[in-house]
Amino acid sequence: MKALRKYLDKVKPNFQKGGKYEFLHSTFDAFETFLFVPDKVTSRGSHIRDGVDMKRTMIMVVLALVPALLFGMWNTGYQHTLSIGESWSLWQTFFFGFIKVLPIIVVSYVVGLGIEFAFAQYRHHEVNEGFLVTGMLIPLIVPVDVPLWMVALATAFAVVIGKEVFGGTGMNVFNPALTARAFLFFAYPSYMSGDKVWVNGLMAGNVPVDGFSGATPLAKAAAYNQLPSAYDMFMGFIPGSIGETSTLAILIGAAILIITGIGSWKIIASTFAGGLVMGLILNAFAVNPFMEIPAYYHLIMGGFAFGAVFMATDPVTAAQTSRGKWIYGFLIGVFAVLVRVLNPAYPEGMMLSILLMNAFAPLIDHYIVQANVNRRLKRAAVAAKTK
């Protein structure tokens, strides 16, 4: 560690004003603050600085994603063994998934960070840390058999169109990871839905053993009522995008986010509440099998939990006001279930509903703030009258 610090101090002048590599300043800065806590001291104004800067925040989210990631790797292997009708040891299964998932993560980070660094250099900004999380989220929300060049293209699209055109981290309207997924979903639908993409090998022509179906529970619920047990869906032994299947692993992540105060528990809670309420309403008016499935199934199927915990809570694109968060989360849950059930052509309603509410979040905030202003004005007027 010390040697590293010494080395950084030695090469630092090269990157500062007047140095040889001044043009690479932001790249150097990014690496230095990534490795060490920044030693910046405020010289005027407020002197209170939180030790948790944006890099630590982002790393915390990545840590929260680790359970879902590890489980996703294991599940990739597990679903593969199911499809070929063999049973492997735990490590074999995990290692198989690891080999399959790792390239997607590498591609996502290399492409995304490459673009981020290029933009930061070009605009003389600091390199933004936002992509640390996005780069991990993207592999977790795609099917394991998605071709890598599609991941690269979607990542590039998400970073450039979803983020950089708005001004970079903190300015984006839509969640970049979901932008990438939406891009894939609409651009290459045959690789993002159906019953072959979710399990490794089926796309390449492997014929699964009898009785095995690679369809996700969401796809099954629309066609006929043949869902896996609630236990399987909660634990995540089901086909699906890499990181979204296990509600348990996601809840561990949620606990990390809530305890460290990084994710808003209000949004998570209200999203689940919204989904549950909408599920119950649909149950009450059920006319087809999909509308009849128990409301709590919606919370453990598909990407609902993953979206609620890791996507809806994105501090940039979510509502900012406390009451706004409740409304924002609740409506995400409502719309997700609504889209799922009433339009089975779009099984992943969660993605669409979060993107929709991302667009509405500023409006919600606006009215919450305005309502507060009006209430206070009224109070002030009453106070003035009674004087």
Place this chain on the structure above:
Amino acid sequence: MSKNTEKEPLFSAKNLRLLTDPLNEKNPVTVLVLGICSALAVTVQLKPAVVMALSVIVVTAFANLIVSMMRNGIPGRIRIIVQLVVVAALVILVDEILKAYVYDVSKQLSVFVGLIITNCIIMGRIEAFALGNKPFPSFLDGIGNGLGYGLILVIVAFFRELFGSGTIWGYRVIPESFYMANGGFYENNGLMILPPMALILVGVIIWVQRSRNRNLIESN
């Protein structure tokens, strides 16, 4: 027309600017953001886009010309109605010609030829230019704005057809053997076929144009 004013050459610098300005810094689509609707609808393939561009050029040019010729005779209060009659007549003319000679493209364009009437560029140019200028400059202005619109249409359609269908002008550019169905690695981008991508592409064009031409950036 007084005879003592010196006769302006037919293609003076001023008149030429009427033709070239709308291609870049006064572009009706990317700068004035007019006519976006049809830019989304007809740009899935290059061929309909070019036909649409030509139709709009013809309509803007002649609508400008005719309205400019009548400009001193149109009562101000009913001018919009009169302009609409002129534009509608031209659009119907164009529509009939398309149906007669390029029927398949005309079918692809469907209502959007008829909807040229509502294209803001046309009314905008008539109101802003033809009503206050002589016929010939108005005619050039119409052609220029039609070209500016057409240019964006063709750029957008080029990319949408290339990446959305792998063809250009209906001819296959990306070889069949590249596709996954034939053992390759490539797949057409379905998003390119959908209207939102046209909007995004127009946005990207605006982005590129503004970063090259910085006076277009608003000051706020």
